[in-house]
Amino acid sequence: MHLLATQTGVIDGDAEAIDLGQTPGDIIIVSAADSELASLARAHDGLPEPKPSLRLANLMALGHNLSVDTWIENTARHARIIIARVLGGRPYWTYGVDRLTALARQNNIKLALLPGGADPDLELTGLSTMGPAECERIRQYLAGGGQQNAENLLRYLDGNDTAAPPASLPKSAIYRKDGKPGAPLAVITFYRALVEGGLTAPVDALCEALELNGLA
Known part of the structure; x- marks a missing residue:
């Protein structure tokens, strides 16, 4: 059974297959965090050509077994590298984890199964076809967040020696220090998640508008 991109099928009660x-694509990354996927998309857009093709999928769209099967048949089985951040670990997405594990071994695909949180998950690491050191480096890139980590992750996955190691973001910090000396000070507070997801454009625009009005 194949479903069109614009079609949903209700199977087993309220479950939807999509x-x-x-x-x-060459590289596939699955995550439950939209901000993370958006950051990776922007990082890929900024990489110079030639570059590997990238496909991004939200884990929440792969909750139905048929959705997983269709996605694997149409997309995942053709990839060279698959990274999946599984929020809640294997028990949360057992079918998807098991299908990807079998696929990676059958098709010689590099697979890194990673936790959705900040701490390592040894069960997922053991199911991956990438080694523990590779999985841990990729986990640190994604857990660290931010645009630089996203860009360096994609360079690392492409085998680029210029990829800097993962950098962790502080829990709190001063975002900009380039205000005009002596100007009235405006204090802006915002969530760290905006930096993690590379979504600071509104903050930057506000800072620039304040500077135009004589504030630092």
Whole structure:
């Protein structure tokens, strides 16, 4: 059974099967965090050509077994590298983890199964086809967040020696220190998650508008 990208099928009560409609790509990254996926998309856009193709999928769209099957058939089985951050570990997405594990071993795909949180998950690491050191470095890039980590992750996955190691973001910090000396001070507070997801454009715009009005 194949579902169109614009079609949903209700199976087993309230469960919905969805076709993501993705074409194949060299690298696939699955995450439950939209901000993380957006950051990776921007990082990929900024990489110079030639670069590997990238496909991003939200884990929440792969909750139905048929959704997983369709996505694997149309997209995942063609990849060279698959990274999946599984929020809640294997028990949360057992079918998807088991399908990806079997697929990676059958098709010689590099697979890193990672936790959705900040701490390592030894069960997921053991199911991956990438080694523990590789999985841990990738986990640190994603757990650290931010645009630089996203860019360096993609360089690392492409085998680029210029990829800097993962950098952790502080829990709190001063975002900009370039205000005009002596100007009235405006204090802006915002969530760290905006930096993690590379979503600071509104903050930057506000800072620039304040500076134009004589504030630092």
